[in-house]
Amino acid sequence: MTGFHTYKTCVEACLRCAAICNHCASSCTQEEDVKMMARCIQLDMECAAICYAAAQLMSLGSERAQELCRLCADICEQCGAECGKHQTEHCQECAEMCRKCAEECRRMASVAA
Amino acid sequence: MTGFHTYKTCVEACLRCAAICNHCASSCTQEEDVKMMARCIQLDMECAAICYAAAQLMSLGSERAQELCRLCADICEQCGAECGKHQTEHCQECAEMCRKCAEECRRMASVAA
Amino acid sequence: MTGFHTYKTCVEACLRCAAICNHCASSCTQEEDVKMMARCIQLDMECAAICYAAAQLMSLGSERAQELCRLCADICEQCGAECGKHQTEHCQECAEMCRKCAEECRRMASVAA
């Protein structure tokens, strides 16, 4: 059956990315200069939401999982680009995770189901 | 600011649709003939996941909310068509809610942001 | 069957509270003084997460829904208290919604299932 095991690497990337984004958003609120982090917090929240939805559709073996992964890749790239601008450890870690997740989602979206 | 109030009708439709889909899936497992409900349960789970993600992106005022609403409309239509085949009250209610949510999502996706 | 209709008022309060919290968090990141909003953003994110989970367990007719609603009420109260300190419209709206949701969750948690 199509589902978790078919898309394992991508599901795991999405779940980890969601958690890392939540962590980054929360950590950003505790930085000295929160204003500089405003866009990062916003994109972290969007990215966490879409990553978890993508992981759900993949785990459920949905026929629409690829379409969602395509959109998820876009949001991950946008979030990763923003996080990459900041030198805090949580932002750098999040930037790396977002880029990796975007790659996995692109690969998943391009494979024939 | 773009967000909950901009897309209020659509956010509310998505949230209600998610809840009704959860309720329908759970109710389906308690029917005498669960096998007949198998596809309905599957689509209810997918639809609940995507509807909540759409409500989140809209509430967050995300620039990607429209793209997600387009995909959400597709899944709602598919779920509504399946639910519509069954005469149980929860399936009929879910079919109606899915169709309404699909309409709201189509409208939202077609409006210039 | 226990589920959405049994707990309708509380489910609807939780879903709306989740959306309003998402909206408030996002709006807070766009305020002039984001630092002042840091705690509000943090609690909005926590509150949105727990409210949606509570709505899900209630919609699914879960036997554990009451326990989750008790915890949800606590988080809603904490979030509402923080939001209530700020005069921005989104924070005032969120404070009111959190208090209402806390009330609904307390009532739900105190009713024999």
Add this chain to the structure above:
Amino acid sequence: MTGFHTYKTCVEACLRCAAICNHCASSCTQEEDVKMMARCIQLDMECAAICYAAAQLMSLGSERAQELCRLCADICEQCGAECGKHQTEHCQECAEMCRKCAEECRRMASVAA
């Protein structure tokens, strides 16, 4: 800062458990005897919802994460016990994951924050 890294093992267990529960629920709907799987589908849906919420609160470094992990452990145990009754591979895998996640959540809930 408290968050993802503090609770890494437990966050990862919760996320994986959520995905495996989604997969199990979907796989159950495709079994020959779906009726026998009805309770398993129901608990899989509840368990996926609570596991993801627990992962979110931990990733956000919430002060309430422990309370939610306690409830999450209860639901994981209930779900694992039900899944353990069925010999299908997805149920056996889910039973094992639920038990492991319950353990992680108990440990997390018992540690002073």
